[in-house]
Amino acid sequence: xxxxxxxxxxxxxxxxxxxxxxxxxxxxxxxxxxxxxxxxxxxxxxxxxxxxxxxxxxxxxxxxxxxxxxxxxxxxxxxxxxxxxxxxxxxxxxxxxxxxxxxxxxxxxxxxxxxxxxxxxxxxxxxxxxxxxxxxxxxxxxxxxxxxxxxxxxxxxxxxxxxxxxxxxxxxxxxxxxxxxxxxxxxxxxxxxxxxxxxxxxxxxxxxxxxxxxxxx
Numbered sequence: 001x002x003x004x005x006x007x008x009x010x011x012x013x014x015x016x017x018x019x020x021x022x023x024x025x026x027x028x029x030x031x032x033x034x035x036x037x038x039x040x041x042x043x044x045x046x047x048x049x050x051x052x053x054x055x056x057x058x059x060x061x062x063x064x065x066x067x068x069x070x071x072x073x074x075x076x077x078x079x080x081x082x083x084x085x086x087x088x089x090x091x092x093x094x095x096x097x098x099x100x101x102x103x104x105x106x107x108x109x110x111x112x113x114x115x116x117x118x119x120x121x122x123x124x125x126x127x128x129x130x131x132x133x134x135x136x137x138x139x140x141x142x143x144x145x146x147x148x149x150x151x152x153x154x155x156x157x158x159x160x161x162x163x164x165x166x167x168x169x170x171x172x173x174x175x176x177x178x179x180x181x182x183x184x185x186x187x188x189x190x191x192x193x194x195x196x197x198x199x200x201x202x203x204x205x206x207x208x209x210x211x212x213x214x215x216x217x
Contacts, residue, residue: 001044010047010063018064022071028097029067037090037118054088056108066091069171072184072198075099075146084134085150089115096127103141105134107207135206137163151206152180161193173203
């Protein structure tokens with residue numbers, strides 16, 4: 001496989017058509033080598049428009065989804081980011097290139113170790129991998145300028161929203177099968193949040209994510 005040709009095709013045929021036109025984001029996808037974050041057995045799928053299998057039965061999000069989320073969040077160099085659902089570490093590496101600091105939380109220790117190795121090889125010194133359950137955020141280092149939920153949520157928990165700084169942004173895949181909404185939430189004030197629906201997709205829910213209330217009569 002011609003790696004650079006495949007990378008070029010990924011950007012031009014998958015990512016640009018998804019309205020990812022931010023030149024900084026497009027250049028970042030050329031700089032951070034996606035193939036270095038894919039398990040060896042699936043290296044030939046690194047640039048495919050699909051979910052790549054990862055250790056422990058997890059999956060890597062398609063590149064167009066990661067790129068679109070990165071563009072919508074508009075991460076700045078002075079900002080601190082929380083990511084929940086580290087996966088292979090690829091999204092954390094992209095975020096690390098744009099942010100001051102990234103804390104990325106992964107529930108599965110085997111996957112956290114895989115991501116840590118990938119991030120070390122990438123030289124992502126400002127990314128910290130933590131083993132834990134981040135379905136309701138990670139208050140230890142809160143508040144954050146940006147929160148990225150890389151797994152699905154049936155509903156957005158208030159405890160998670162409260163970990164955002166005023167002016168901060170959160171991305172999440174909200175809802176249930178077969179369709180979820182990719183949403184960007186902006187914290188406008190202590191009590192006000194603005195939600196924008198960006199696109200529809202389906203992402204596997206995070207383990208222990210809060211379920212919506214169900215009343216019985």
